[in-house]
Amino acid sequence: MPKLLTSLQDWNTERFARTFKVELKGLPPGSLPLDQGVTQGGYVDDTDIDLVVLRVADCTASAQAHFGIFFTEIVACCGCGDDPMRQSAYCELQVTIDKATAEAKFQIVATAD
Numbered sequence: 001m002p003k004l005l006t007s008l009q010d011w012n013t014e015r016f017a018r019t020f021k022v023e024l025k026g027l028p029p030g031s032l033p034l035d036q037g038v039t040q041g042g043y044v045d046d047t048d049i050d051l052v053v054l055r056v057a058d059c060t061a062s063a064q065a066h067f068g069i070f071f072t073e074i075v076a077c078c079g080c081g082d083d084p085m086r087q088s089a090y091c092e093l094q095v096t097i098d099k100a101t102a103e104a105k106f107q108i109v110a111t112a113d
Contacts, residue, residue: 007102
């Protein structure tokens with residue numbers, strides 16, 4: 001489970017969205033459940049992502065953020081010949097950051113169907 005210590009430190013400040021974006025972009029590929037957000041049955045290329053924080057909520061034991069994320073879905077057998085087709089993809093996730101440990105749990109909340 002990834003830890004978002006810097007994002008948690010900047011929670012409830014104007015720096016949070018920027019820090020959160022940088023910290024998520026720094027996670028190793030495959031850290032986010034984007035495979036659940038594909039719409040064409042392809043696989044995820046999350047080496048170049050972008051995101052926007054949509055809303056935040058402060059809970060007693062956790063900090064929560066709902067965010068939209070842009071990534072690439074690679075769909076096999078849809079391009080010329082047997083070349084896979086790269087397609088822009090988007091989904092929305094919610095992250096819950098434990099205030100005691102900074103551990104982050106992600107879940108898909110909406111896909112772009």
